[in-house]
Amino acid sequence: MLVVYHGDGAGKESAALGVLFRAHGRELPVRHVRFDDTRLDDPDGDDLALQKLGIPSDVIGEPGANGADPLWNCAAHHMSAMNEGVIVLEGLLDAVTKGWLSARNVADTFAHDDSLLHIIVTGRKPVPEIVEIADLVSNMRAVKQRDANSPAIAGIDY
Amino acid sequence: MIINTGDGKGKTTAALGLMMRAWGRGMSVKMFQFLKHTGARFGEHRTAERAGISIESRGDGFTWLSKDMDETAAIAIDQWAHCKAAINAGETDLIVLDEATYPVTYGWLDADEVASTIANRPPHIHIVVTGRDAHEKLVSIADVVTEMEDVKHPYRDYGFKAQPGLDF
Numbered sequence: 001m002l003v004v005y006h007g008d009g010a011g012k013e014s015a016a017l018g019v020l021f022r023a024h025g026r027e028l029p030v031r032h033v034r035f036d037d038t039r040l041d042d043p044d045g046d047d048l049a050l051q052k053l054g055i056p057s058d059v060i061g062e063p064g065a066n067g068a069d070p071l072w073n074c075a076a077h078h079m080s081a082m083n084e085g086v087i088v089l090e091g092l093l094d095a096v097t098k099g100w101l102s103a104r105n106v107a108d109t110f111a112h113d114d115s116l117l118h119i120i121v122t123g124r125k126p127v128p129e130i131v132e133i134a135d136l137v138s139n140m141r142a143v144k145q146r147d148a149n150s151p152a153i154a155g156i157d158y
Numbered sequence: 159m160i161i162n163t164g165d166g167k168g169k170t171t172a173a174l175g176l177m178m179r180a181w182g183r184g185m186s187v188k189m190f191q192f193l194k195h196t197g198a199r200f201g202e203h204r205t206a207e208r209a210g211i212s213i214e215s216r217g218d219g220f221t222w223l224s225k226d227m228d229e230t231a232a233i234a235i236d237q238w239a240h241c242k243a244a245i246n247a248g249e250t251d252l253i254v255l256d257e258a259t260y261p262v263t264y265g266w267l268d269a270d271e272v273a274s275t276i277a278n279r280p281p282h283i284h285i286v287v288t289g290r291d292a293h294e295k296l297v298s299i300a301d302v303v304t305e306m307e308d309v310k311h312p313y314r315d316y317g318f319k320a321q322p323g324l325d326f
């Protein structure tokens with residue numbers, strides 16, 4: 001089952017975390033993978049909560065000299081090791097949008113997963129190849145947002 | 159104040175994730191669930207219990223199953239009294255009012271009273287309200303409103319059933 005949370009509004013990452021929280025309560029296997037290494041030295045509320053709950057999490061950063069394949073292989077490895085439960089691929093859509101990963105390659109991996117695993121991908125812009133094969137897609141639409149100048153709140157925004 | 163509304167999936171789960179994030183930062187968090195059964199043991203209740211997070215559910219299940227609407231309304235009014243006390247006490251950093259849009263829409267709770275209680279809350283606390291069709295009086299006092307728009311929904315589009323640990 002492939003779930004996509006995209007859009008400009010708040011709630012994409014928190015919805016994905018919420019599903020992990022539920023699945024963890026039911027003792028299903030869970031894992032979190034983040035496609036963004038900018039906060040490695042400064043864990044945010046999400047990282048701290050995952051640590052406190054003992055949910056395994058990985059950070060996958062910008063592709064190095066060998067391109068993005070090793071990054072994607074790492075995520076694909078985690079998926080193939082899980083036959084059920086939930087894996088969150090936070091920021092995957094953004095990694096595709098930025099050109100780190102190939103949309104076709106990612107969509108093919110998802111399409112070949114016939115396990116009971118729930119795969120949740122998040123990011124701002126929907127990727128057509130991924131949306132097409134997804135089972136559930138929610139667009140988080142920003143109806144009202146805080147002033148762009150108001151500072152982000154620790155524990156709420158990050 | 160944050161509202162997660164819309165027909166799509168992710169309203170309650172985003173509120174749960176927000177609670178988890180705040181809890182990760184060491185903030186105090188609490189969730190009040192309207193409509194869902196008193197004593198419900200969904201996945202979120204189980205994790206919350208282990209994490210020492212309080213989720214108080216007061217309800218008799220979803221409304222279209224209710225046999226006695228007066229009773230359903232009375233439970234919602236009682237739940238609101240608990241919410242209001244917690245908001246006014248100002249001891250909890252983040253309070254989630256899950257599915258709270260419905261009792262307001264159905265007229266069981268007075269929209270003005272709910273909106274003014276939230277608007278006049280102690281300034282340091284954060285409130286999250288979830289549910290479809292958020293009342294305009296709630297939207298007008300919110301800082302952030304996200305509409306979860308249903309692009310593809312498996313239970314509607316393919317007739318799948320809700321699954322424990324994922325949907326509840």
